[in-house]
Amino acid sequence: MSAPTRAPIAITMGDPAGIGPEIIVRLACTPRPGETPLLVVGDTQRLRDMADHLGLALTLFPIEHPNELEGHDVTPGRLAVLPAGEPLPTDLPYGQVDARAGAAAYAYVSRAIDFALDGAISAIVTAPLNKAAMAAAGIQYPGHTEILADRAGTDDFGMMLANDELRVMLVSIHLSLRQAIDAVTPERELRAIRLAARACHAYGIEHPRIAVAGLNPHAGEGGLFGGEDEAIIAPAIARAREEGIDASGPWPGDTVFMNARRGHFDAVVAQYHDQGLIPVKYLGVENGVNITVGLPFVRTSVDHGTAFDIAGTGHADPSSLFYALKQAEAMVRSGAGT
Numbered sequence: 318m319s320a321p322t323r324a325p326i327a328i329t330m331g332d333p334a335g336i337g338p339e340i341i342v343r344l345a346c347t348p349r350p351g352e353t354p355l356l357v358v359g360d361t362q363r364l365r366d367m368a369d370h371l372g373l374a375l376t377l378f379p380i381e382h383p384n385e386l387e388g389h390d391v392t393p394g395r396l397a398v399l400p401a402g403e404p405l406p407t408d409l410p411y412g413q414v415d416a417r418a419g420a421a422a423y424a425y426v427s428r429a430i431d432f433a434l435d436g437a438i439s440a441i442v443t444a445p446l447n448k449a450a451m452a453a454a455g456i457q458y459p460g461h462t463e464i465l466a467d468r469a470g471t472d473d474f475g476m477m478l479a480n481d482e483l484r485v486m487l488v489s490i491h492l493s494l495r496q497a498i499d500a501v502t503p504e505r506e507l508r509a510i511r512l513a514a515r516a517c518h519a520y521g522i523e524h525p526r527i528a529v530a531g532l533n534p535h536a537g538e539g540g541l542f543g544g545e546d547e548a549i550i551a552p553a554i555a556r557a558r559e560e561g562i563d564a565s566g567p568w569p570g571d572t573v574f575m576n577a578r579r580g581h582f583d584a585v586v587a588q589y590h591d592q593g594l595i596p597v598k599y600l601g602v603e604n605g606v607n608i609t610v611g612l613p614f615v616r617t618s619v620d621h622g623t624a625f626d627i628a629g630t631g632h633a634d635p636s637s638l639f640y641a642l643k644q645a646e647a648m649v650r651s652g653a654g655t
């Protein structure tokens with residue numbers, strides 16, 4: 318028996334019709350260096366069926382509270398499951414938007430947040446949920462990040478995607494492109510720069526160099542291609558510098574990530590979702606992690622989605638989940654949080 322020595326990390330199962338169940342059972346059966354005990358908030362039968370489908374020898378045992386892990390054998394091949402929401406129908410199809418799956422995904426993350434706010438778990442690591450399925454269930458949040466921030470009662474939060482080569486903080490997250498342009502405001506710019514610096518501190522970087530990407534082609538080319546870069550972004554960078562943050566820009570968005578990857582910057586502030594996430598995901602989703610910065614607890618996530626095109630087929634790569642767990646453990650260990 319290996320007794321847990323610190324509060325467990327909870328992995329949420331995500332959308333049951335996606336690849337969450339598969340990547341979780343693969344992770345649970347693989348020896349890994351971290352010593353933090355794990356539990357999954359999800360559906361035991363769904364995980365059981367997936368492990369059987371993949372031919373994995375996995376023992377699942379139910380718990381009702383993270384404290385119950387104390388004294389349990391939590392070695393690879395054994396996994397505690399904490400239920401939430403309604404039990405799933407056994408014939409729930411993979412790879413389809415389903416309101417029952419959307420409701421379940423929301424229930425898993427909600428229950429994990431309860432335990433995180435109580436200090437009963439040390440971090441939340443999320444498997445992907447499907448935003449269309451959640452909307453079909455009548456849940457109005459666009460994603461995990463907004464649920465987490467709302468439940469934590471904070472407006473001062475941000476989404477950072479990172480891998481071994483890039484760290485990217487977004488000015489806006491799940492908005493239409495038109496709305497994202499309107500969201501380029503002095504307040505949001507300054508907040509994103511501050512959050513990027515804060516995240517770098519959590520990575521142990523004392524004096525982070527924060528590059529801010531421009532909004533328009535060539536960062537506006539002196540006003541030829543749009544005025545937001547000079548009128549809104551540049552003054553926010555100046556404000557951040559007055560606060561002592563080593564921020565620079567606005568840099569042309571097409572080359573700033575290349576220079577960050579070369580080591581010229583510690584993080585990039587991207588003006589909208591795809592500007593920031595394409596460079597990170599292009600380097601491979603297997604080494605990427607999504608971190609919510611600004612919460613009172615640690616939350617990391619895989620940097621990929623529910624992959625309905627391969628869900629249930631046994632072809633999902635669990636690497637990003639390993640990476641997200643490793644990052645969460647490091648953040649908990651350092652005590653830096655976010």
Ligand SMILES: NC(=O)c1ccc[n+]([C@@H]2O[C@H](COP(=O)([O-])OP(=O)(O)OC[C@H]3O[C@@H](n4cnc5c(N)ncnc54)[C@H](O)[C@@H]3O)[C@@H](O)[C@H]2O)c1
Binds near residue numbers: 621623635636
């Ligand atoms: N953390 C999250 O909860 C999260 C993250 C991103 C997207 N999403 C959601 O997931 C849903 C689907 O999003 P999408 O189709 O844009 O992106 P996706 O990441 O689900 O899929 C994009 C492509 O990458 C492949 N892929 C993704 N992860 C993989 C893995 N682990 N192994 C092998 N191949 C993998 C898929 O098969 C697909 O071809 C949407 O509802 C989206 O909002 C959720």
Ligand SMILES: N[C@H](C(=O)O)[C@H](O)COP(=O)(O)O
Binds near residue numbers: 463622
């Ligand atoms: N924007 C994220 C991505 O594309 O990877 C993703 O949608 C996850 O968002 P949440 O962590 O807020 O669910």
